[in-house]
Amino acid sequence: MNLRFYSLLLFVMFITQLIQSQENFLPGYIVNLKGDTLYGIIDYQNWISNPKSIRFKTDNDQNANIFEPMDLMAFKVKTDVYVSAKVRLETSPLRIDEIQEGADLHFIDDTVFLQTLVQGSKSLYVYYGIKDKDQFFIKQDSSFELLLYKKYVTFDLSMRNVRELKKYVGQLIVYLSDCPTLFHKINQVSYKRGSLTSLFMKYLEESNQPIDYQKKAEKYMVKSGLVGGIALNTLRFSSSTYAELVHANYEPSTSMTPGFFIEFIQARNQHKWSSYNEFLYAPTHFKGYYEDPLYRYYTVFHLNYLKMTNLVRYQLPLKNIHLFINGGMSNGYFFGEKNYKRSESKIYDDRILIEKALDEGIVHISV
Secondary structure (H helix, E strand, O other), X not given: OOHXXXXXXXXHHHHHHHHHHOOOEEEEEEEEOOOOEEEEEEEOOOOOOOOOOEEEEOOOOOOOEEEOHHHEEEEEEOOEEEEEEEEEEEOOOOOHHHOOEOOOOXXXXXXXXXXXXXXXXXXXXXXXXEOOEEEEEEEEOOEEEEOOOEEEEEEEOOXXXXXXXXXXXXXXXXXXXXXXXXXXHHHHOOOOHHXXXXXXXXXXXXXXXXXXXXXXXXXXXXXXXXXXXXXXXXXXXXOOOOHHHXXXXXXXXXXXXXXXXXXXXXXXXHHOEEEEEEEEEEEEEEEEEEEOOOEEEEEEEEEEEEEEXXXXXXXXXXXXXXXXXXXXXXXXXXXXXXXXXXXXXXXXXXXXXXXXXXXXXXXXXXX
16 A cells, blocks of 8 residues: 555545534524423534434533433424424335335334424424435324325336325325315325425414414525636647657647636535536647658647536535535537648748648547
C-alpha cells in the first residue's frame, strides 16, 4: 500500500468523523412515559427517515441523554412533532424495479417514532424508513392503524402489469364516516403526503373541528447563478498518416469560460444534499506549425466546447466555512468547429494549397 492510499483513507476517516460529529441542538421538549413534559434542547437533524433515537438535554445536563421510541411518548423540535407508537409496518418494496408479484402484504412489528402530519379529532401520521416509502397511520383510540397500500405486478400473456392495492380507501371511508361529503374525495385520494394531508385538513374544516397541528410541506430549494473561469486546453493527434498534424507544435489555448449553474437542494436533512448542475462554454483556438523536406504546414482549429457537469453534492455546514463533497459525471461536446490547413512548397514559391485539415471533423482530436 502506497502513500496515496493512506492519504485517501485518512481523508475518508476525517470526513466521516465530521459528518458524525455535527450537532444541531435546538429548543424542544420531550414527553416521558409518565406524561410529564420536559423542556430542553434536542439534536435536530431535520431527518429524512424517521429517527431511531434522539439526543436531548436540559440546562442542568452536561451530556446529552439518548432516547429511543420505547423511552418516550412524544417529542417536538423546531416544527417537527413525533409520537412514539407500536405499529405494524409493511415491508414490500415500492420501487418499480423491485416490485413483487402478487398482492399479499408482509408485516413486521416495531416501536417507532411516527411523524405527525395533521393533529386534531382525526389525525394523520407518517413513517419513512423501510424500502424508501412513506407509510401512513391513523389513530384508533390508543393504537395506530396502518393505512394499507401496495404496488405489485401481475403477468397476463407474458405482459407485466403494475397494479395497486388500495385498501386505505376503505379504511378512510370508515374512519371519516361522520363526514359523508368527503366520500368522493376519499375515493380519489392518492397515497401521498400532500394528498392525504389535504384530505384530513378538509375533514377538520368541514366538521368544524379545531386543527391542533399541521406539518407544513417542505419544498426543495433552487439556487442558480453565473459562473466563469479560465480554461487551458491542449491539442494532440494520434495517427500513422497525418504527420503534419501529429508532429505539429500546438500552443495551448487559453480562453474565458462563461456559464451558469442550477442547484436543487433537498428540503430535509438540513439542506445537506443537493443536485448541482453546471454548464460552461469554452471557445478554443489552436495554431500549429510543421515542416518536412518539401512543405511547410500551418494548421488552425477553432472549436466551440460545451462542458456539462452533473453532481450529487453533500455539504458539511461547519462554523465559518462550507465544505462540499461532490460525486458525479462531466461531459463535453464540440460544436461549430472550423479547421483548415495551409501547405506551402519549399521548392516552388507559388505553390500554396489551402484546404480543410480534417475532412471527417473534430472527432479525431483529443483535447
